[in-house]
Amino acid sequence: MATVRAATLDNGLKVLVQEEHTAPLASVWCWYKVGSKDERPGLTGVSHWVEHMNFKGTTNIPRDQIKGIIEQVGGGWNGYTWIDQTTYVETATRDALDRMLFIESERMANCLYHPDDCESERTVIISELQGGENDPDQFLDQEVTATAFKAHPYGHPTIGWLADLQTMTRDDLYGYYRRHYVPNNATLVIIGDVETDEALRRADRHFGGIPAGTSPSRLRTAEPEQTGERRVTIRKEGTAAYLKAGYHAPAIGDPQFFPLLVLDGVLTGAKGLNLWSSFKMPPAQRRARLYRALVERGLASSVSGALLPTEDPFLYTISVTATDGTPLAAVEAALLEDIDRARREGITDAELIKAKRQLKARLVFDNDSITNIAHQLGYFETIAGVDTFLTLQQRIAAVTIEDVAAAAAATLLDANRTIGWFDPLKS
């Protein structure tokens, strides 16, 4: 992979630049270390709502132009918020680099937050929440996560609780924006058909004049150790039954993260580690243990595992859709039988080799565009430091069968899990 150059501007903004001359394009991502874990009760969803407000015009980009300013040149743009981060992206022709940097500098310093726009966006976000609730699998995921955490703010959904979305004020939003959108809380990533020194000069020209802010205060808490299995059962009208098992799992900085990633490959097939793109390509999983135990036996129509890199310990979640007519109890019994076997016995040498091979290939597939590479640099820099991303292959290669056994023994405990059922009431 090409070299990444890192620099820090005088105001604290971290800048990562990587030249990729495979297409006449450039991708700019601006990352903020603020996500739903920074939200207090009563303000859940504020990070995500702020992200929406930051597409509503700035001092120097009129509201009606901000959404078209990149599409005018054929570019793509977007943004997302999750538990550790909020990020914004533009990918367009390399000639639009200045335009992309200008947009992101404006977003950092000069968003407007007109009261009418705040009100209009309130209903848009509530519509987004309700659209998500239409999906029973997503609804169950929210409930399992909320049940698994009783202290750490990873427990509430990034979109927020409805009551908070109904009552939050414009001042709540704007105050949150001003506290967190400061250069010393951000990372700017520039990748593509650019020249590194020139890209750094341009970054300084656009962002150098933005004053540093007070470092945002962080909510500091650790989820206490779970001491017994928790369960949540949703009984709502529906046509299919879903089950989830969420285990408290190591953070990206924990030595057990990568062994658990290998274990997930053995259980449900290896995925990529790119939150932005990996989901577009399903895992190779037909010989994975849980696929064979559940799907091949006709108990489930799908099974998937999710272990995502996070700053604090989050969840390793296994999700199952029961086949029509199969009781969730039968699905759960089969699932837990295999989970328990992995906890007791670990994995085999052949499984270790296959999972590593799959992960190695997925890292190649993850990096097929400048947008995806730029995402990975910014994502990992925000939660763990860019070096973690640059050494993923080595970290995976270093995992031993004993490491996997230890991670399985530590994670896949009955007392460490939350089981969720969506058991449909037939209409």
Added chain:
Amino acid sequence: MRQALQAGLAPSRTRLDNGVVVLAKETNTTPAVTINLAMRAGSICDPADAPGAVHLLSRVIDRGTATRSAEQVAEEFDNRAVALAITVTRHVFSVVCTCLAEDFEALLALLGDILMSPSVPDAELVTRKGEVITAIRQDEDNPAVRAVEALMARLYPDGHPYGRRAKGTIEAVEALTRERLIALHAQRFAPSELSAVVVGDVAAARAGAAAAGVFGAWRTPPPVPVVPARVAPAAGRQRVVIPMMNKAQADIAYGFIAIARADPAFHACSLMNNALGQYAIGGRLGDSIRERQGMAYYVFSSLDANVIEGPLVIRAGVGPANVDRAIASIDEEIGRLTREGLTEKELTESRQYLIGSMPRMLETNAGIAHFLQTAEFFGLGLDYDVRLPGLLRAVTLDEVHAAARRVLDPARATVVVAGPYQHS
């Protein structure tokens, strides 16, 4: 790649003796290859009494071949980290995967075996039927799927293949047998119907040789073409409500029969659609319904110009209290567009977007493969990527206005609402 884009993709294209078309394009961005195989055997090939047969075949075709058991196939995929995406559209049965370049020949051989010689083991069929039936049951609980399916059934009525659900019905799926699927495969899968696209870190000559090695000896006579009947646009407005009171939000699907891909007005219609419901989060519709009125997280339009006249569909997800207002807003924007057309500024912006987005669209192997496969299916030519900017630049405001008047009319719209909403 940069040189390639300036000169166009310029893929190599060969036709084997048996009719298989092979398109190859070398790129060197990553040591990976995308293989995209398109068999002209989509859901329009479903037997009249067996809706969903092609879809069920797509779920079981890679579960064993004449020479490989299901376990062996699975092992070969898993060992190479390959997940096969098999999808069925109206006209195409599509098999797509990305693999490491070092695995290319082995993967292509495996895919060829799957496409040419599926064994459809009975035990696998039982399991896959269970999955399909579960998926149909999930769709029944999904307002977006229900709304779009009902819209298509109304636009293309009387069992027309564009109006049928590709997955079929539970009863039809349950009744399908191994023999029926084997016969369907034998009838519709033939070299004359296959185009194989290979894009990635393999030389075009190597890709061509591999494809010739895999498919060159395949001998099956060309099937009788299935040509769907053209359907007249709706004469009046239709409205369908599917109450789903267990849901939090309603989905609106609002549409028309639009145009065929070969229609000379395609690019005008495409620009009209972009300005109406895509540009800068949902075009005019997004500006009205999301930005100014705050009613929906998503609202957009999509144009599916196909072999015959395909639909233009507008979609929105709104709270139950906003359904009527959202539909009225769509009516208003449609009416305004047919009366006034676009502004010069709107046309310029949409044109610049569609032209300027091409380098992004053609950045990845998968993106290039999809583009080449589409161009091959519709006979657009190997230089379509080079010609497309000129085709878009040539479209005039009057042509876009004419396309809007031809396709859109609130008085002829078919409107479906699925969700926590009942007739007002």
